[in-house]
Amino acid sequence: MTEVAIVATPDDGSCGVGTYAGDLRSYLDCDVEHVELHTNSTDPTHFARVAVSAGTTAADVVHVQHEYGLFGAKTLYWWVFFPLLWVSARLTSAPVVLTVHEVWDAETAGDSLRWLQLLYIRVVNLSITLVADHLVFLSETSESAFHTATPVAVQSTSRLPHGVNVGETKDVAPAEAKSTFGYEPSDTVVVEPGYVSRQKGVDVFVELADRFPDHEFLLAGGPRQAADEAFVSDLRDRSPPNVQITGVLNDDDFHDAFRAADLVVLPYRKNGQSGVFNWCAAYSLPVAGSSCDYFERVAAEWGCMQLFNPSDLDDTESVTRTLLHDDEQRRALRERMSAFREANRFERVAAEHRSLYRELAERRAG
Structure with missing residues (x-):
């Protein structure tokens, strides 16, 4: 049986990448070692230890679950992790x-010294691409953006869906x-679940709530990084009375947020894939989402969400008002979301x- 070492943050609700990796491990049905990367660590020696531990593992394959922010501001500690993993994996011939x-990509860069930011991104x-023998993309949108923002052609890639974890849903009555x-069963609750950040358009969600004073709006999450805390604090100060910002939720309350939702609104400014959207699919919820590239592709293929311009x-x-007042349209979205699920x-x-792990392990053995 193929053995794999998965480098990821913990599956404790502190990071969406860790939750995804935990879900993947639970379904893999093969020997899996979790090489844990601490969430929001600022200790360079921790990143060094994780890189060496992963690279020198006895597993057949090393699988890194990567997000830039896992390696600190401006992905600073990646420059500790990446060379050590590259060297140690080459010594053991373990495919990464x-x-x-x-x-x-270019949309990530700001206006200040933009040329330098673009160079750093590249x-x-x-x-x-240097450390990885094989890249996995979770959507066509992400794959296209990465190819555009990378100065060399990437040779070995797969595009695998993010995955909907139906087995972890909670059977809780909406009331x-x-x-x-703190809501009543009769309250209409509009929810944006997940970590609160500018990129997720939570300011649009708060402004939207001001136009629906008779409905409740729930921002079911809090800041993942310290850099977002001031933004969330300002958001609280200017939120209308019908907005609740929960802060980071434990696992049970996170799932309750989906079960409480009469409608989910996702006003994301940029998105290559979405674990939150997949949880909406797991619960077959009606969703209104922004017209970012990934949601446009999903809506075109599955018809399971209504789109709006978040600007x-x-x-x-x-779009929100139509869905709240049209029971038949929400029912149709639920049915199409079930098909996506x-x-x-x-x-x-x-x-x-x-299958991918077996292929890489056999190539290594041969």
Whole structure:
């Protein structure tokens, strides 16, 4: 049986990448070692130890679950992790798979010294291609963005769906879930679940709530990084009375947020894939989402969400109001979301990963 060492943050609710990796491990049905990368660590020796531990493992394959922010501000500690993993993996001949959970590209760069930011993005992405023998992308959007923002052609890649973890859903009545957050069963609750950040358009969600004073709006999450704490604090100060910002939730309350939702609104500014959207699929929820590239592709293929322009609050309000008042349209979205869920269950995703691991292990042995 193939053995794999998965480098990822813990599956304790502190990081979406860690939750994804935990879900994947639970479905893999092969020997798996979890090489834990601490969430929000600023200790360079920790990144060094993890890199060497992963690279010198006895496993057949090393699989890194990568997101730039896991390695500190400006992905600083990647420059500790990457060379040590590269060297140690080459010494043991262990193939390295790297799953790309987000992509830095031209849209990531700001206006200040933009040319330097773009150069840094290209160098970081180049280093990813150097350490990885195989890259896994979770959507066509992410794959296309990475190729555009990387100065060399990437030879060995796969595109595997993020996966919908139906087995981890919670069977809680909506009324009980609403009570978790202090709502009455009769309240209409609009939810944006997940970590609170500018990229996820939570400021649009708060502005939208001001146009629906008779409905409750739940931002079910908090800041993942210290850099977002001031932003969230300002958001609280300017939120209307019908907005609740929960802070980071434990696992049970996180699932209650989905069960409490009459409608989910995801006003993301940029998105290559979405674990939150997949949880919406797991619960077959009606979703209104921004017209970012990934959601446009999902909506075009599955018809399971309604899109709006997050830069146009009138359009965002119009789509939201229509869904809140049209029971038949919400029912149709639930049915299409169920179809998306069944086609993207984690059992299928895990099977494709096992096949990839076997192929790489056999290539190494041969």
